[in-house]
């Protein structure tokens with residue numbers, strides 16, 4: 001395993017690290033098996049979030065007796081001082097530790113930046129927790145290129161790391177991430193597999209390593225087999241012309257309007273599981289799994305066809321997807 005320094009945090013982290021979103025779909029025993037694999041391969045950086053339901057708790061339990069082998073990063077969507085202070089305490093308790101190496105402002109959009117860094121904002125709680133030794137470093141995650149630019153250009157003196165989507169089909173952050181690195185910020189690639197939309201995971205991970213703008217990548221891994229699979233990818237050899245052509249073909253096929261399964265659009269007041277609707281439609285279109293996908297789609301309690309077009313989800317999607325139109329396509333595919 002190759003290790004890199006995460007910007008001026010000085011943390012020595014594995015280039016291939018761990019994203020904790022899929023732990024939400026796992027159970028405690030499976031989480032332990034995943035962490036066993038991380039330890040076996042020397043993958044030492046674990047990223048999770050207050051917002052990933054049970055992820056912090058399961059990881060905390062799985063880390064019992066081996067906390068010192070891992071560097072922990074988590075994050076909170078809190079924007080004000082009080083709720084951020086509460087979230088930091090909850091994270092410490094869930095992760096069963098007295099110190100979290102990196103605490104991040106989660107999914108910070110442009111409109112909330114002033115609030116977070118203003119009087120009574122979340123930044124104050126983070127700075128206090130750092131001074132008290134409860135957290136080691138402070139970072140930020142963002143999904144919008146505009147927010148990323150402001151955060152890197154204006155707040156790099158306070159923020160030690162930045163996490164942004166970076167993969168074969170989403171390299172809109174390339175220049176700003178390079179600038180972040182120049183300014184000494186640690187750079188973390190989120191969604192290296194574009195939310196599961198990139199089938200060739202080896203190509204996807206190698207693309208990020210070759211791009212040279214992200215220190216680490218954190219593919220979500222929900223099973224020991226996924227850890228085996230990703231750990232086997234050779235990130236060291238240089239990218240070939242043929243691989244560049246493969247990437248161009250993937251870009252052409254996938255375009256930009258695809259769901260990354262982040263679930264920020266939830267909750268739908270009509271109970272529609274939006275990313276699962278898109279996932280099942282993809283299975284029918286891309287993989288020829290029409291019967292398999294239809295059975296699962298039919299078993300869902302609410303379907304794309306029950307969308308009442310209120311638009312609430314679209315306001316929350318950080319990628320600006322036309323969710324209503326996309327759901328209409330899904331309803332056409334499945335007839336409900």
Ligand code: SF4
Pocket residue numbers: 267268269270271272274306307308309310311312313314323324327
């Ligand atoms: S537009 Fe449709 S899917 Fe989106 S929140 Fe409203 S009802 Fe739910």
Ligand code: SF4
Pocket residue numbers: 258259260261262263264265266274275316317318319321323
């Ligand atoms: S529709 Fe948008 S917000 Fe919802 S899961 Fe997909 S990418 Fe995320």
